[in-house]
Amino acid sequence: MRQAFLTLCLLSAALAPIYVGIVFLGFTPDHHCRSPGVAELSRRCGWSRAEELNYTVPGPGAAGDAFARQCRRYEVDWNQSALGCVDPLAGLAANGSHLPLGPCEDGWVYDTPGSSIVTEFNLVCANSWMLDLFQSSVNVGFFVGSVGIGYVADRFGRKLCLFVTILINATSGVLMAISPTYTWMLIFRLIQGLVSKAGWLISYILITEFVGPSYRRTVGIFYQVAFTVGLLVLAGVAYALPHWRWLQFTVTLPNFCFLLYYWCIPESPRWLISQNKNAKAMRIIRHIAKKNGKPLPASLQSLRPDEEVNEKLDPSFLDLVRTPQIRKRTLILMYNW
Incomplete structure (x- = not known):
C-alpha cells in the first residue's frame, strides 16, 4: 500500500495553505492614510519617499503612539499654495502635534508591493477585526467539520466522504x-474550513486502516511530516507569488487533481467488514496482498463473503464514552488537542 500512502500524504501537505495561509493571505504591511494632494506636492517639491513621509504623515509624537501614523492624517488641504517644500506644516503650527488629526477617509497607502486581503479590502485600523474574523471562520469550520465527519464517514464510508x-x-x-x-470571501473560507480538516482526518483514518496496528504509529508520523513539507513549499510559493489571489489559485487548483485518486484509493476494508460487506472487503484485501507480494493473513482467511450478518451496529457519538477504557482515551485525546 505504499502507493496509497504516498498519494494520501499529498493531501496532508495540501492542508498547510488552508491551516496557516493567513500568514501570507492576510499579511499587513506598513501603511498610512492617503491624503489628496500629497502626491502632487511631493512631485512638485521633488521629495524622496522618506521626506514625503516625514513631512506629511503624523509621527508617534502626534498622538503618543504609532496608531496615529497608520490610522490618522493631518486635517490639512495639501493643495493650498501657501505650503512650502521645506517643512510645509511649519507655517500652520509651531509643533506638528498641535495640528488636528482625522480618520483615513480616502483610504490607505501601503508600503509593500504585491497584495493581500488586507491591502485589497483595507482590513486595517477600525476594520482590523475583520482579519481576525477571516481566520476565526476557518477555525470554526475546522471544529464543526472535525466533530461531524467521523459520524458521516462511519455512515457512508471513508472513500465517498474523502472525495x-x-x-x-x-x-x-x-x-x-x-x-x-469581503463577505463572499468569508463565506467560501468558512466552507473550506468545514471540509478541509474533515478531509485531512478521513485521509488519516484511511491510512491507519490500511496497515496493521504495528505500523500505525509510523504512518501517522510520516503523515504529519508531509504536512510540514507542505508548510515549506507554501513559503516558497508565497515568496514567488506576492499577490494573494494568484497565491490562492496556485495552492487550490492541485486539489482537483486529487479527484483522480478515486481510481487509486480503495475503500477501507475495515469499514466494509464493519458494514457486513465481506465480499467487497475480501476483494480489496486480496488486491492489497497481491500488490504487496504477501500472502493473505491467516486471520482473514476464515472470512467468507457468504457470511453476511443481517444486523450491523449503527455508529453513535456515545461510542466515544460507552466504556471506561474508550472514555479514558477520548478524554486524553481531547486534552492533547
Whole structure:
C-alpha cells in the first residue's frame, strides 16, 4: 500500500495553505492614510519617499503612539499654495502635534508591493477585526467539520466522504480567489474550513486502516511530516507569488487533481467488514496482498463473503464514552488537542 500512502500524504501537505495561509493571505504591511494632494506636492517639491513621509504623515509624537501614523492624517488641504517644500506644516503650527488629526477617509497607502486581503479590502485600523474574523471562520469550520465527519464517514464510508470533501474544498478555494467582496470571501473560507480538516482526518483514518496496528504509529508520523513539507513549499510559493489571489489559485487548483485518486484509493476494508460487506472487503484485501507480494493473513482467511450478518451496529457519538477504557482515551485525546 505504499502507493496509497504516498498519494494520501499529498493531501496532508495540501492542508498547510488552508491551516496557516493567513500568514501570507492576510499579511499587513506598513501603511498610512492617503491624503489628496500629497502626491502632487511631493512631485512638485521633488521629495524622496522618506521626506514625503516625514513631512506629511503624523509621527508617534502626534498622538503618543504609532496608531496615529497608520490610522490618522493631518486635517490639512495639501493643495493650498501657501505650503512650502521645506517643512510645509511649519507655517500652520509651531509643533506638528498641535495640528488636528482625522480618520483615513480616502483610504490607505501601503508600503509593500504585491497584495493581500488586507491591502485589497483595507482590513486595517477600525476594520482590523475583520482579519481576525477571516481566520476565526476557518477555525470554526475546522471544529464543526472535525466533530461531524467521523459520524458521516462511519455512515457512508471513508472513500465517498474523502472525495466529496476534496471537491467542495477545491471549488470553494477557487471561488474564494475570485470573490469580489469581503463577505463572499468569508463565506467560501468558512466552507473550506468545514471540509478541509474533515478531509485531512478521513485521509488519516484511511491510512491507519490500511496497515496493521504495528505500523500505525509510523504512518501517522510520516503523515504529519508531509504536512510540514507542505508548510515549506507554501513559503516558497508565497515568496514567488506576492499577490494573494494568484497565491490562492496556485495552492487550490492541485486539489482537483486529487479527484483522480478515486481510481487509486480503495475503500477501507475495515469499514466494509464493519458494514457486513465481506465480499467487497475480501476483494480489496486480496488486491492489497497481491500488490504487496504477501500472502493473505491467516486471520482473514476464515472470512467468507457468504457470511453476511443481517444486523450491523449503527455508529453513535456515545461510542466515544460507552466504556471506561474508550472514555479514558477520548478524554486524553481531547486534552492533547
